[in-house]
Amino acid sequence: MSAIRVENLTKRFGETVALDDVSFEVPEGEFAIVLGVSGSGKSTLLRCINGLTHPTDGQVFVQGDPVTSHRDDVAMVFQQHNIIGGMSAYSNALTGALGRTDLLRSVLRLNKRSDKVRALEALDTVGLLGEAEQRAGRMSGGQQQRVGIARALVQEPDILLADEPVASLDPGSSQTVMRYLRGAAEERGLTAMISLHQVNLARQFGERFIGLADGEVVFDGYSDELTFDVIDRLYGGIDMEEFLAGENGHSEVTG
Amino acid sequence: MSSSPIEQRLAEIRLTRRVRWVLYALGVVLFGALLYRSLIAVEFSASDLYQQWPIFVDALRNYVPDWWFIVERNLFRESGITLAIGFAGTVFGIPLALLLGVLGSGRVTPFPFNFIFRGIMGVSRAIPALVWFLIFLPLAGLSPLSATIAVAVSTIGNLGRLFTDELEEVSDGPIEAMQTTGASKSQTVIFGMLSQVKTSFVAWTLYIFEVNVRVAVTLGLLGGGGIGEIIQVQQGLRNFPNMMAGIVVVLVLIIAVEMVSQRIRSYLREDKEAGGLIQLLVGFPQRMAESALK
Numbered sequence A: 001m002s003a004i005r006v007e008n009l010t011k012r013f014g015e016t017v018a019l020d021d022v023s024f025e026v027p028e029g030e031f032a033i034v035l036g037v038s039g040s041g042k043s044t045l046l047r048c049i050n051g052l053t054h055p056t057d058g059q060v061f062v063q064g065d066p067v068t069s070h071r072d073d074v075a076m077v078f079q080q081h082n083i084i085g086g087m088s089a090y091s092n093a094l095t096g097a098l099g100r101t102d103l104l105r106s107v108l109r110l111n112k113r114s115d116k117v118r119a120l121e122a123l124d125t126v127g128l129l130g131e132a133e134q135r136a137g138r139m140s141g142g143q144q145q146r147v148g149i150a151r152a153l154v155q156e157p158d159i160l161l162a163d164e165p166v167a168s169l170d171p172g173s174s175q176t177v178m179r180y181l182r183g184a185a186e187e188r189g190l191t192a193m194i195s196l197h198q199v200n201l202a203r204q205f206g207e208r209f210i211g212l213a214d215g216e217v218v219f220d221g222y223s224d225e226l227t228f229d230v231i232d233r234l235y236g237g238i239d240m241e242e243f244l245a246g247e248n249g250h251s252e253v254t255g
Numbered sequence B: 001m002s003s004s005p006i007e008q009r010l011a012e013i014r015l016t017r018r019v020r021w022v023l024y025a026l027g028v029v030l031f032g033a034l035l036y037r038s039l040i041a042v043e044f045s046a047s048d049l050y051q052q053w054p055i056f057v058d059a060l061r062n063y064v065p066d067w068w069f070i071v072e073r074n075l076f077r078e079s080g081i082t083l084a085i086g087f088a089g090t091v092f093g094i095p096l097a098l099l100l101g102v103l104g105s106g107r108v109t110p111f112p113f114n115f116i117f118r119g120i121m122g123v124s125r126a127i128p129a130l131v132w133f134l135i136f137l138p139l140a141g142l143s144p145l146s147a148t149i150a151v152a153v154s155t156i157g158n159l160g161r162l163f164t165d166e167l168e169e170v171s172d173g174p175i176e177a178m179q180t181t182g183a184s185k186s187q188t189v190i191f192g193m194l195s196q197v198k199t200s201f202v203a204w205t206l207y208i209f210e211v212n213v214r215v216a217v218t219l220g221l222l223g224g225g226g227i228g229e230i231i232q233v234q235q236g237l238r239n240f241p242n243m244m245a246g247i248v249v250v251l252v253l254i255i256a257v258e259m260v261s262q263r264i265r266s267y268l269r270e271d272k273e274a275g276g277l278i279q280l281l282v283g284f285p286q287r288m289a290e291s292a293l294k
Helices: A042-049 A089-100 A103-107 A113-125 A141-154 A171-188 A199-205 A228-234 A240-254 B004-041 B046-060 B067-072 B075-103 B111-126 B129-140 B144-168 B172-180 B185-224 B227-236 B240-271 B276-293
Strands: A002-013 A016-027 A031-035 A057-062 A074-077 A159-163 A191-196 A208-213 A216-222
Touching: A002 A042, A002 A191, A016 A042, A016 A057, A016 A191, A016 A208, A016 A216, A031 A042, A031 A171, A031 A199, A042 A057, A042 A159, A042 A191, A074 A141, A074 B172, A089 A113, A089 A141, A089 B172, A089 B185, A103 B185, A113 A141, A113 A171, A141 A159, A141 A171, A159 A171, A171 A191, A171 A199, A191 A199, A208 A228, A216 A228, B067 B075, B067 B240, B075 B111, B075 B144, B075 B185, B075 B227, B075 B240, B111 B144, B129 B144, B129 B185, B144 B185, B172 B185, B185 B227, B185 B240, B227 B240
Parallel strands: A031 A191, A031 A208, A074 A159, A159 A191
Antiparallel strands: A002 A016, A002 A057, A208 A216
16 A cells, blocks of 8 residues: 555646646655656645645545545645744654644643653754754754654654755755655655755655656656656756756765 | 837826825825814813913922822832732733633634624723723722722733734744644644744733733722822822822832833843743853863
8 A cells, every 4th residue: 555645636726727637656665755846836735645735636545545634644844844933942843742632731731751752752863852952943944944854753654744845944954954854754664755846955865756847747756767858857948057067066065 | 209108107107196196185184174173172272271371380389299298108009009900900801811812813713703702802992991990890899909800801802902913923834834733723723823922922911011000090090099099189189299299109100110011021022032031040050060160
């Protein structure tokens, strides 16, 4: 059984077609990357998978069940972190456990010991154990995003979605965040689906690739099939030379 | 004819400008007319004020505070009662202000129903604290308690309204994030929304507390106790030096409350580090130890 199955998914916002008859399957434990330029439908696809957006047509199945609303076993990492700046990294991570904590306990911060340990473990996974008591709002962009990942891990999901998790980060932090995402998914055996617009990062970390252009799947395959022809089709019309120069620039920063 | 589109655009701009000037002129005329009618309604008369002026200046000579009265009647104790009315009234008002303020937000309660809560707050606001005081007289008499209840009831509307407005400003991101964790509706509201506005809620509450202390002074003038009542009684006795002593104490009280409140508010706003002060105190021995070990 595949962890995620998308069948003829179509989403229209008024006149605009965000997703046009999208179908694919992601088997359990795969680290899949959704590629495409801004506005190609990546966010809408991920939001349909975790039930934040309802499709116009078609269906999404998670672990074999049709998705109707957001569910506990699908966690999401957002582009803008969406962590709560006024709370510590630890408290933010703990909000991942809200789904299994009753109201009074969560408000009085009387979380179960197992969840507290889980929150610290998740912060350890993203390399922030030492910063657990720091206010999230005072952390750097990359650290905030890692807190977002920790929160998603505390949720103990089977599926980890990330919508452009590194779009607002510098190349160095992008590398770090992607490394922690990949590491966490491998360590916990999660099925991951990450949307990215940076091809170099995608090639570096991805296993499986789904390419979107104008809401349609134009590529679906594995690393060895992701040729420059495919990239050209995805990012049609860009200057390849400049593009490759940019890629070298990135590896200089991080290498 | 290459400049014709430009000429055309210029003409258009000139026309819209002209229309705007006509509208401004109409606005000024309307404003002037309203002011004129208002002055008639308040029986404004410059000549009366001119004739009365020497008498007023004469009266001012009596307005020299009798400093001894402050000690004699222990006016600072009286101003303590006024402060207590403002403080207890604010505290009593907070729970309902918070509840109604949150429920009044369109993002918590769906559209037509949130107006039930906004309506309740509206009534609480529409009736001034002075009138609430009169309404509660049969319950607690001419006493500081009636004044406290009046302050509490008007706090519900005033503070609740500020809470509701503040909640309109919260960003959707953390709310969605809480939804995806599988949080319940109330958990989403508390963690996704209220956590974003925590510091501004504290700041608004302090602001309303400032306002309430001033209201408590005026409630005293109606017999609600405290420093206001002293001023009212001394005025009735035509003992102006004593009345002025009371007013000086009011000045001290209000300025002190505002200074403390504004200090805390600016601290909250600029720093936004809630545990900052506690960290500073608690973390002190640790930092000492750390620096000693270096």
